[in-house]
Amino acid sequence: MLPQDPRAASSQGSVDARGRDTLDRESVSGAADTVSSQGSVDARRRGTFDRESMSEAAGDARADALPQQLGRYHVLGRLGSGGMGVVYSAYDPDLDRRVAVKLLRPDHRGRDSQIRLLREAQALARLSHPNVVQVYDTGALGEQVFIAMEFVRGVDLHTWLAGQRSVEEILRNFVAAGRGLAAAHDAGLVHRDFKPENVLVGEDGRVCVADFGLARDDGAVAVEGGSGVSRPLDLSLTVTGVLLGTPTYMSPEQHEGRVADARSDQFSFCVALWEALYGARPFAGDNHAALATAVRLGQIRDPPADARAPRRFAAVLRRGLAVDPAQRYPNMHALLAALAPASRRGRVVAGLALVGLVGGAGLAFADWRARVAEACSGGAVEVAAVWSDADHGAVQQVLAGGPDPELAGRVVAGLDTYAAAWAGAHREACLAHRRGEQSSGLLDARMRCLHGRRVALASAARLLSVRSESPPDAAQVVARLPSVAPCSDVGVVMAELPPPEDPAVAAAVAGVEERLAGARTLAYAGEFAAAEATAEAAVGEARALEYPPLLAASLLTLGAIEMDRPGGDAEAAEHLDEATAVGLAARHDAVAAESLARQVFVEVAGLGRTEVARSQVPLARALAQRLPDPAAALARAYHNEGVMHKAAADQPRALEAFTRAVAEADRATDVDPIERANYLASLASVTEDPQRREALLARNEAELTALLGPMHPRVLSRRLFRARWTRDLAAAREEVQAICAALRERTPEDIERHASCNYMLGHIEARLGRTEEAGAALEETRRFAAGLPAEHHNHLLARGAEALAAVLAGEHVKAVAAVDAGVAEFGRYGDLPWIAAELAELELTRGRALLALQRRDEAIAALQRAVAGLSAPHPGQGFTLTQLWLADARALLVEAGVAP
Structure with a gap:
């Protein structure tokens, strides 16, 4: 070790939390997500999926063994099964959330069945609406196709209706489901199998339409034999003599094997709502043939005399049940308007007239946008799980009574601000996806980035809410939380390396990443011994996992901590050198760039090997420039290059390098604010103009004071x-x-x-x-x-x-x-x-x-x-x-x- 200059302005660049994003995995069962299962009805009472053959489903349910995993998803349990698919509750380790995974049954591996399941995935992926189940992913397990979708904790609408429900409650949930159908129709999709079993009612009251396995582009032409087309959604499953759908709810055109469109969904919706309101179906028939005849002839029964629901609803629904599709409502929006209470109907009809004038976009879009915004409010719940009111109180209590009376308030306010920024970024990512502005892959990448920031917040909250013998540097812990801004940068998040494909390895990697976040938090808090021990353990685990990106990030974290420990320069240089090499091999450019830039500093300021550092500087700059947003990495590289020139008594080149460092830091969205302040001090130290130097020193002091308080x-x-x-x-x-x-x-x-x-x-x-x-x-x-x-x-x-x-x-x-x-x-x-x-x-x-x-x-x-x-x-x-x-x-x- 070489002695450090306590008066020097340049910093060793304390641990940077952006070495590797982390995922918060508190527990599989406690994963923060949209609670839900694709129709989580008790399978012992009622099967809920693809009710084409209840007896067949029951037999297959006994025969199928519970798989351990499907792709990257860890299977947690069985939710239900039907004639064509089995639905499992599963955990997604990449995005730390519960999902529902629908797997095509092993005895239905034919091309039509695969097309049907892929159709469901493709249709749902094109929809972004709070009343439609969101699809996340599709894949294959051997010859079996599966899709992963939103997990809705609750029951299907059929089971929900079994309770004592008021007319108002029934209407509210059906109207919500109708909005989901309307959204599908607006997107050019037709469900073709709408029924209460395919509508989910979440524990939070949210209603959403599911099971789009029969969905197709509106207006697609039936293809004999299902041949001659390329895209799954373009493939028609309607062939001569074959009926698809559930007979009870099918429209006349479906019974006749003709192409179904949005008005067919309207028909099915009216059948289901009539049954829910009046306790009996609108068409009589003890068998399929009798039922089909009644439907094709338009033989609608009157509601029972003792029905609780007003008969006015029957009049509204009769139009939706017309035999001729042209005689039904022009769209679902018009049907829903007709179902509205009289006090609202005038406003809704007037609004629909306006919709017609502007091509059906204005009001529908405004309503959709409002509901999307409401559906994307879950980020606040997620962040509250790690920074709650109880955490507020604990941190206030731990920090109260210290030498700085304003510290507790400043720290809590800082954590509040960070939590709000996180929730805002989470909401914007969700809204962008639901608006169709970004793909599911981009959404997943942004969410992975945000989960890393959430872990950092959780680590800070845990550390600061526990009283210790030596008070932590709470202000610095908050100031050095990793910026949320990069999570909104498409280039940055898409450049991040994806997690391992093996779910078991991915889960282990996530655990190590969380410990690395804890090590960085400990280092910022000034608890260097604990930080170093935690980082060393993480390096050992990373070596055992043989996952190079994680090893590179672990070595970087350890080396950065060792830089700040007296006597740790030799170890830091060794670990940073390995981190650079492993990072380059793993194509983890962000880690490689930071490791090499830090190594330049250690070689100069810690080991006095200026010539070694000189050979590393060009590569450090080049690695930084390879990043999608290189400003922060370039700032660090230029600063430490300036340290090298200053040590070599080359003041002009030091001045140039420090000037560039400050300029890059000012442009960066994710620069460590403490490091940026150091860059200002370094520039001041080689600035000969007294006025310019004083301005730099004043700015340096002001920025640190705003971050840390006047007496830090x-x-x-x-x-x-x-x-x-x-x-x-x-x-x-x-x-x-x-x-x-x-x-x-x-x-x-x-x-x-x-x-x-x-x-x-x-x-x-x-x-x-x-x-x-x-x-x-x-x-x-x-x-x-x-x-x-x-x-x-x-x-x-x-x-x-x-x-x-x-x-x-x-x-x-x-x-x-x-x-x-x-x-x-x-x-x-x-x-x-x-x-x-x-x-x-x-x-x-x-x-x-x-x-x-x-x-x-x-x-x-x-x-x-x-x-x-x-x-x-x-x-x-x-x-x-x-x-x-x-x-x-x-x-x-x-x-x-x-x-x-």
């Missing part, structure tokens, strides 16, 4: 950094004294900052002639440095403090001994610019002491070394004290009779 250690460090440039020593003394006092009060355990602050204060006090105060501050420096590792840079400051205090006390021999010890301990690091500057400062103190001891020649040699070191390029060259020390060295040489 990082803010206090920035104030100390800014004070180093202050020309007025009296003003500087007041500022530094206040900073040191704040550090003692707010972060008594932060001994590194205490040592550095008191060292600066001691020198200022000495220059102002306040010898006693200077001695006290210098003693504090030594006391704090004693608690740091042996090679920590502050031990060199402690030697300097000991030597200066001895000079002030007239103990010149003791001062020379302290300087000798410091040179012996840190002289081997003299090629590092900041160490060289500190060694030069020690030589200045040595020269003072030797002059006092009348050892002129030795003093001159020491002072000349001081002039050489202080005038050479180094990180603190522009600081006020550094310039004063250089002036002192030259003046003492003149006093000794030697030209400086």
Whole structure:
């Protein structure tokens, strides 16, 4: 390990939570999703799917063994079965949600059955409406086709009607189902098998139409034998002499084997609603033939005399049951308007007239848009599961009573803001999909990204709601939550590597990713030992899984944590180097780019291997440029390149690199805000124009203050950094004294900052002639440095403090001994610019002491070394004290009779 410069502006780039998105998998049963099953009726009481053959379904239900998984979906249980399909409850590990998976029965593997199931998937994928079950995916298991769809927890409409339902309740649910049918018709689709068993009533009251296995494009032509077409939705399953649908609810044209259109669905809807309202079907018939005759002849029975529903509904439904499709309502919208209560009917009819004037779009779209918005409100529920009212209270209680009275409120507000942004992004992703603006694949990618952010929020909430012996850095935890914005960037989310195809591996990967998120949170909280241990365990698990993208992300997280641990540079370099190689092999460009950029920093600032870093810089920039949104990665690459140039005393190129870093960071949507503040400080450190430098320092301090609060250690460090440039020593003394006092009060355990602050204060006090105060501050420096590792840079400051205090006390021999010890301990690091500057400062103190001891020649040699070191390029060259020390060295040489 090489000693770090506590006064340097550049940051090691603390752990970046964007190394790898994570998924929240609290439990399969507790997965946050739209609750639901595609018709979750108790199979012991009533089969609910494809009721073409109830006895056959019952027999097959006993015969079929429960599969362990279907594609990537983990099967949880059986929901129901019918003549052609079996429906399972399953868990999707990729998107952390419960789904319903419909599998074509093994004894129905023919082409028509596969077409029918694919038709259902294709039809549903084209619909985005709150009253239609959403399809997610389709696939094959051997020769069997399956589709994965929304899991609706509830019952089918048939089972729901078995309860005591009022007329108003029945109408409300049927109208909702009618809206789903209307949406299908508006999209050019026909259901062709509408019946109560194919309508789901969720526990939340939402009603949606399901089982579109007979759906087809409106107006498609029947094809004899089902041949001669290419797309599943274009294939007609209507062949001469074959009836598809459920006879009880079929229209006359379906009974006759003619093509069904949207008006056929209207007919089926009216049959089902008549039966629900009046307790009897509108057409008599004890067998299929008798029923078909009654339907084709239009022999509608009167409602029972004791029926509770008003007879006016029968009049409305009779039109929808007309034998001639042309005599029915023009569309479902008109039928639903006719069913509306009299008080609303005028407004609805007027609205429908307007719809007709504008091609049927205006009102229908407005109604659809409102319902879509309501259906896409689940993000708030998901985020509340990890950041609830109870969490609010717990965090408030844990953080209350600390040295910063405003911290609790600021942290809670920050988490609230993040949760709101997450819910907003989740809602917008859902709306975009339902509006047809993005594919299911894009929706899944955006949701994976959002799940990673949700995990980060959950990790932060858990950590901050539990009281610990050492309070966590709560403000930084909140400030460094990964930005939600990239989850709305198509290029970014689609470039993310998909999870493993094997569900078991995917689940294990998700668990490791969650632990990595926890490690990053621990690091931001300042709990580095726990963070490193968690990351090390994650690396071990990733190696065992043999999944390269996860291993690369784990190594990056571990290396980034080690960068911030004193003495961890060698390990960090090793792990970052491996992360780069594995990331490149796995085509995980984001991880490879970040790993290499961080390695550049470690090679320069930690290991002093500037030439090694120089060879890595071009590749670091190139990897960053490969990303879909390269700004944040380029900012990091340019910044650490600037650190390299600064260490090599190339101020012009350092200035150029830091300028580019700030420019890229300002453009980025996902830059770590703490790192961006560091970039500003780095740019200020090489800016010669005093006004420009002051503006950069002021902006740097303001941004950190807004993020962390005025008394956060990082803010206090920035104030100390800014004070180093202050020309007025009296003003500087007041500022530094206040900073040191704040550090003692707010972060008594932060001994590194205490040592550095008191060292600066001691020198200022000495220059102002306040010898006693200077001695006290210098003693504090030594006391704090004693608690740091042996090679920590502050031990060199402690030697300097000991030597200066001895000079002030007239103990010149003791001062020379302290300087000798410091040179012996840190002289081997003299090629590092900041160490060289500190060694030069020690030589200045040595020269003072030797002059006092009348050892002129030795003093001159020491002072000349001081002039050489202080005038050479180094990180603190522009600081006020550094310039004063250089002036002192030259003046003492003149006093000794030697030209400086």
